[in-house]
Amino acid sequence: MADDEQSGASSDLAASIADTEGGTGCGTKGDARGDVLMADAEGDLGGTPIADTEGDSSAADGEKGGIGLDDGRQGGASFASGGRRESREDAVGSVRDGDADVRNARIWLQLDKLRPPKLVEPRKRKKKDRHARTRVAFFRYSYYDIAFKYFVEQVLDADFVSLPEPTKRTLERGTLNSNDFVCAPFKHILGDFIDALESGADVIVQFAGPCRLGYYGELQESILRDMGYEFEMLNFATLTGKPLADYIGVCKKKVNPDLSVPHGVRGMLAVFKMIECLDEANDYYLANAGFEVEAGSFDRALSAYHGAMRAAVTERDIADAQRNGLEAMKALPTAKPVDPVRVGIVGEYFTAADATSNLGVERKLLTMGVELHRMLNMTNRNLRYNEKNLRAGISDYVKFDMGPTSSMTIAAAKRYVDEGFDGVVHLKSSGCTPEIDCVPVLQRISREASVPMLFLSYDSQTSDTGLDTRLEAFYDMIARRKKVLL
């Protein structure tokens, strides 16, 4: 297990490779969470945390070293079932010595009550010009901004504020104003909202959802208001379980008082159709772009297709764009071997599907010449989702719903393994409880089927180069295995 040692270094991407062949795989695991911890001191959200108890950063420092080492050992230890327990055994004694017990202590002294004890302070709404069109923005999420735009323009009949590509500052400000331990998507989205509000949005939209997502909206509204931004938040989480009339009422109140319901319903169906189209095209792209003859041809075709979809107004436009886009991609020459290296991508809803959050892991794998599959997308997770039936197929492993995307993660991994894929990559934001709980299940599937899995955990500090190294190592391993097995 000499491999383990290399990972103690301060790499910034938590990753581990589970391989089933005893010591042959290379497991690396570093961690950035130590760094994140320290970022807290200045990241106060209003209020007046005047005293940050001394000795804090040094405590965090010591912790950081400890963790890096610890993870390295454990990452390495997760290869083989045989040597697994012993190798962890010796890791523990040495690592825990001298641990500081308190990672973070902070005192808040706001002794005057400047606000009522409410998360979102009630306030008087600004009277708005009834004839002005409202500018609505969403957060960034993969290519779904196309569908969000269609929703805003065709369903809400308002103006859509398109966000430019995110910058370093986007995530920095999102992180600075969030709690450190909150999942990375929260930080990304908070940064997106700041960008949106500074680009002139009046209304920002947040979804309802399971786990922490359902609470994102209210907390983000609270943070943004305390930062001094003025806006309306269309938070669908406040409407869960309520009748359609309430949805329409809120949209009318916050976005467009002249909202046409029949037009909106028809538009909504078109949005669903559009999401299915986008996912279908993306599936084709993932499966084939790795074998393009002319470098960049698939990316060009995909972005031309996205452009056409973005311009779509009617259902007819959507269908045309879809047909043309798929035809264009299918017409591109590829050099796909008979038995290509196939990798399945599984993981958490936001990180696995959003290229900005996962640092373009898909593009990187495609460049290596891999056929990619990803079950997780809005079509499969939202529009055609049936948790119970998905879970029925994996009843050997789990009996309960383990969290928002857990059943899909496990079912997808199982399917890829059964279909003889060469590897599975698991993506999640660090600290994502439900996906962390999936890891032991995935490790078991990996071990039983002898299919390597790469576990990647992202936080706001994760860097590109660390990811490259790991992906290359993983690719080399699965490609070599494929050759040996043939």
Added chain:
Amino acid sequence: MTQTDSSADSQMLLAVPTKAARKAAASTVAALLSRTDCADIVRVGIPRALLYYRYGVLWTTFFEQLGREVVVSDISDKDTFDAGERISVDECCLASKLYLGHVQSLIGACDAVFVPSLANKGHRKGFCTKYQSLPDLVANTFYDRELRIVSLLVNETEEKIDEKSAFIALGQRFGVSAADAKRAYRAAFSAQQRADRVAARAQERLMARLDQERKHAQDQKPDRDRTVEQAPASAPRSGAPSMEPPIDGQLVAARPSQVRHEAPLAILLVAHPYVAHDPFVNGGVVDVLESMGASVLYADQTDHGKALHESFEFSETLPWIVNRELVGSVTLLHAHVDGIVLVSAFPCGPDSMTNDAVARCIQGKPILSLIVDAQSGTAGLETRIESFIDILRYQQRGGYLHG
């Protein structure tokens, strides 16, 4: 030849129905057995971790009512945690690692371990997904060990299974009639209610006493000013006590020994029950606070229903019931405490989205926010709490702003 044939035939004819009957009987038995698949369990193990600190009485009483022996794992220590950490994914929270350590310690000590899956008790009354996934997490972590798991599901919003029906169904799997299972649940439920009520009442009494002591101390404040007055710097205040000579005089006469006593310090400890009541997890924060003369009130020992209701004033969409009760408790008890200590086990998902928000939005009292990790000493903790207590004492004596 023909005779033997016919006799064989008749034998066959006789044999066929008996075979069918036997088969039917066997399948009935199998069906009954599968419905009572836990009937052979005599000793039920319960890990002393996570929601044990919230539902421990309920769980223990329920299995005891079913005539089972309950084995609760030992109090957490470093060994338990180390064992749990070794078999956990390293990103898991401290409490989750500790839980797995407790489960491991129960292997061999009982016939089956009780690991429920708790998803929610209704809309906006959910549990952290950790509680939802525990049975599967345990099963997959220990899949190569001999570990039997008894579980149930509470999920009111999606599956319409409430706690009561889940426990009654579980009771029946232990081979008990529906009526007996119901009775067992009822007994367990009221035992838990009683325990919660006793804790809440005790806390209310303590709070009333502290309020009274604080009032006394405040009444004596002019008197204390006089003692301070002896120091040359506070001369300008000398007028204050003479304004109310009768009260002052009475009090001093009645309780002379109290004069120099400082007012009590009431600290509200806001933490998940498994943090607040497990000294291993919280690093002995309660002892440290009490050793510095503070009285500790627990946010999880306020009346749960009241606190939950109150929490909707703070947040509309907060999804977790335990965090809701804690937040509601903070706003309910805010006027009765001098300071608030938030303790979170690293890295807690729900706390990451509530503790900072509480500290930012609930203003008027000093707040200390601590994030605790695996324990190996309390030096760091003590320093931090000490400085916090100093702030509170200083505040009590007039403070930064109102002096």
